[in-house]
Amino acid sequence: MNNVPTPQSRASVLLHVCCAPCAPHPIELLQQQYRVTLFFSNSNIAPRDEYLVRLQHVRRLVSIYHLELIEDEYDHTAWLEHVRGLEDEPERGARCVACFAFSLRRAGEYAAQHGFDAFTTTLTVSPHKATEKIFAVGQRFANFLPLDFKKQDGYARSTARARQHHFYRQEYCGCEFSQKRHRQSA
Ligand code: SF4
DSSP states (O other): OOOOOOGGGSEEEEEEOSOTTTSHHHHHHHTTTEEEEEEEOOTTOOSHHHHHHHHHHHHHHHHHHTOEEEEOOOOHHHHHHHTTTOTTOOTTSHHHHHHHHHHHHHHHHHHHHTTOSEEEEGGGGOTTSOHHHHHHHHTTSTTBOOOOTTTTTHHHHHHHHHHHHTOOOOSSOSSHHHHHHHHHHO
16 A cells, blocks of 8 residues: 555645745745645835736746746735834844734735645745744744755755746845845945
């Protein structure tokens, strides 16, 4: 008798995806154990044109990996309201924690409402983001999988795939405050 789980019998995971270049390693790792669906929920990104370019490359990513993509509503006004008072915080500070909470709440709620066994996020692959802060936020919501995708050279693996597939790589994290800092330091 063969006890190897079929793809249909595997647990399902909703993977919040921040952008195409970060996603390949998390997808490839999760696919060894789970049925993976991507969730693009990134109302932090500004301006809207930048959001659309990143989304377009995530659409290419899902066609390469043959995955389903859920595209959440883009509501940058609500995101700005959510981080009000934290505009001058440095990257990796309180604004970023609030930013993670905005997107991960939406991912967690979508996962719960649609019967996913778990949810997680590609955000941990980035060396610019503190994994423990992402975990602390994710664990506020039910069925969060705390996976540190930086491990096993995760960032380098994702970057290599991103080059291979010519995914757009952004020059700043996402919001207008990170864009301003990038311009000032350029
Ligand atoms: S710098 Fe990045 S993580 Fe921090 S608030 Fe802006 S978009 Fe979010």
